[in-house]
Amino acid sequence: MQSQKSIRDGYQASPWEPEAESPSAKSNFSQAVIYDCLIVGAGITGLTAALKLQLAGKSTVIAEAYNLGYGTTGGTSAHINTFADTTYMEVKQAFGEQGAQLFADAVNGGYNIIRDNIAKYGIDCDYEEKPGYLYAEDEQQMKALDQVVEGARMVGVSVNYTENVPIPVPHQKAATLPGQAQFHPLKYLNALAAEYIKAGGIILNNTFINEVESSDDVHAAKAGDISIQASNVVYATHMPPGINVFNMRCAPYRSYVVAVKLQNDADCPDALIYDLQEPYHYFRTHVINGEKLLLIGGNDHKTGHDDPEAAFNDLEKYIKRYFDVQEVKYRWSSQYYVPADGLPYIGQIPMQADGIWCATGYNGNGMMLATISGDILADLIVDKQNEFAELMSTKRLKPIDGFTEFVKENADVAYHFVADRFGIEKLNALNELQAGTGKVIEIDGEKVAAYKDEQGAVHALSPVCTHMKCFVNWNAAEKSWDCPCHGARYDIDGKVITGPARQPLQPL
Ligand SMILES: Cc1cc2nc3c(=O)[nH]c(=O)nc-3n(C[C@H](O)[C@H](O)[C@H](O)COP(=O)(O)OP(=O)(O)OC[C@H]3O[C@@H](n4cnc5c(N)ncnc54)[C@H](O)[C@@H]3O)c2cc1C
Structure with a gap:
């Protein structure tokens, strides 16, 4: 087992990072093996699902684009609650009183899994x-x-x-x-990873899954030259990558x-x-x-x-x-x-091959909801009944009044925000751009996402998001290019740091 220091998907450091080592365990990995399960993403969803599957005897590989806790789990504020952003009365309105009761049981189920793991494995995570x-x-x-x-x-x-x-x-x-x-999310995550590795699990860091090819019940996930074969693929990526139904279901x-x-x-x-x-x-x-x-x-x-x-x-x-x-x-x-109807989506990804799973739409309640999602996904994969699976199933894709309009309207509002507030400006030269800042500007009739670094070097990219072609916007605080349509984010060199984009911004 090796480890590296944690980093996360932003320029600002969260207090959880410095103490956190990100373990990797890759010596047993073989491209020739067909694993039972590939988990894409090492946040709280991925680790919870992976540990349960590995302990259930399923051979499991985690492929993480960067390091453990690189995503929102490394930037959370780590409250563990018995209530959620979607209130129980709101759930009752949309899913009935029984639905509200089940949702409360699921929130508390996630809470209890965290508490039980801490007790069972003696995890020192400031709980x-x-x-x-x-x-x-x-x-x-x-x-x-x-x-x-x-x-x-x-x-x-x-x-x-x-x-x-x-x-x-x-x-x-x-x-x-x-x-x-409350707890320290990365100390908790690292402890789950240690248990997972102890149980024989494999973690591949710096392994960004670009695409998955499916044939005869085997999925081959590609990360550069590496191919990982598995019977099941779980996108524990917070939002599954690529263009999918969840782009219109979660803001x-x-x-x-x-x-x-x-x-x-x-x-x-x-x-x-x-x-x-x-x-x-x-x-x-x-x-x-x-x-x-x-x-x-x-x-x-x-x-x-x-x-x-x-x-x-x-x-x-x-x-x-x-x-x-x-x-x-x-x-x-x-x-x-934020999910369209207030509840997460957990299960197989609609319109994709069998055995491709995801969980998304936790609102600000992912400690409990990601945990219960990891648990539900593991049960679904081993074909075990789970009382919460139906309520939060990905199959419930009934249209939600107003939400599609809301997403479209978002894109439009964002366009005006970029155009009017930051200004897509014509600059004859990049001299006006301050060091350490970025802006979408126009040069010779072409739009350019330009970032000038502290040394004065300009990093020039196409501002067109590779996910669904919206224009990205400069995030001065986290030094990233953020897409206002579906939330894809890129670093100053165009590398994807947050999905659902799979491809980098084009360098110019
Ligand atoms: C500021 C903030 C505060 C919050 N506070 C709370 C709170 O107090 N309580 C609470 O319950 N919830 C809170 N939440 C929500 C909670 O933190 C998240 O729901 C949860 O961390 C999501 O975990 P995850 O594992 O699903 O995703 P992530 O932690 O984002 O993990 C996804 C991982 O997938 C990797 N990945 C993505 N694409 C690929 C790819 N193609 N190949 C390989 N790897 C990939 C990423 O690098 C990342 O490490 C908060 C959220 C925010 C933003």
């Missing part, structure tokens, strides 16, 4: 259980809070109204949910987190706290490198639709309004996917 608080600041939010409370009670999730929220933000009404939790969002050192450690709440603004803010405390830090997250927006620097600045301003901040220690952003 702590704490009370949660939700608070409302106006009339409308009070109604939303009542809905959350009613929904939680309906499905048997413990919740009580309370007067006190342990942060100094004024509120009109609040509720507390006991038994929420990509960027979300922001800031970790600050306060003047007084005692002001850090010993709780997980959420407001009900749109988009919301949340607060929690984590000791990182021996320092107590307050994590504040939120300011989410559709990928490529807003200014990421402004989102960070707003978040910092917001926190400084209520807390005495000594120093901003970390700021990072990452991506999640």
Whole structure:
């Protein structure tokens, strides 16, 4: 087993990276073997599924484009909750009361798997259980809070109204949910990887799967010169790559987190706290490198639709309004996917060969939902009954009123955002571009995604996203080119860092 330092899909470091080693185990890998299962992606979905399959006696290979936790699992804020962004009342409206109950059981099922793994394998991952608080600041939010409370009670999730929220933000009404939790996501992931390797599993890092060819029940996944043969392929890539039905069923969002050192450690709440603004803010405390830090997250927006620097600045301003901040220690952003009808999609990918699976659309709740998805996928592959599989099946692709329009409208809004705000500008020379920044500009009638590095060298790319031909937009905070249509992201040299794109941006 070898290991390398973790990096993630953005320029800003998350606090989870420095401590995390990314293991690889490739010595037993053979291109001649047909494995039972190939898992594409080493985030929390991939590791959960891989460990369960390997322990069930299925020969499993994980192919990860970069390293363990490179995707959103390395940029998460790692709350483990008994409730979700899609409230239980919303699920009841779309899937009935039984559906809401099943969804609550699935959320709690994911939570319990994490807790059980930590206990069973003795994982040291800063796991702590704490009370949660939700608070409302106006009339409308009070109604939303009542809905959350009613929904939680309906499905048997413990919740009580309370007067006190342990942060100094004024509120009109609040509720507390006991038994929420938090952890260090990469310490957890590394421990799952160690167990997986111990059970004989193979991990191939730096293995970007470009395509899969299927014949006679065997899938051959290509990564450069390597071919990995398997009876099943699981895209644990957060969003399956390429053009597929999920592009129109899930909308990509960027979300922001800031970790600050306060003047007084005692002001850090010993709780997980959420407001009900749109988009919301949340607060929690984590000791990182021996320092107590307050994590504040939120300011989410559709990928490529807003200014990421402004989102960070707003978040910092917001926190400084209520807390005495000594120093901003970390700021990072990452991506999640909002599903059309509020629930994840888990199962075989429609209109693809049998035995090609995926899970996506976890909203901001992937710790529980990715975990339960990994569990469900493993059951489906070994043909075992799983009580949650049908509710969240990929087969439920009924049209959702308004969502397709919403995705189309996104693309249009994003076009205007790029054109009007950042400006597709005619520059006679690239001199005007500041070092360390990027912009879509026009040179001799041709659109160019140009990034000027600190040494003054220009990295010039076609701005046309290779997924579905939208124009990418510069993300100044993470130094990436982000597609506003389906969330594909590229680094300054055009390399894919986030799907669903498979091919790099064309160099010019
Ligand atoms: C800022 C933020 C905060 C969040 N906070 C919380 C929270 O507090 N609680 C919670 O429950 N959820 C939270 N979430 C959501 C949660 O983090 C995610 O849902 C979860 O991490 C997704 O895990 P995953 O394994 O599915 O995907 P990822 O972690 O993104 O892993 C996918 C992996 O696939 C790899 N990959 C992609 N394409 C290929 C390819 N072609 N070949 C090989 N490998 C490939 C990537 O490199 C990546 O490592 C948050 C999300 C964000 C953005």
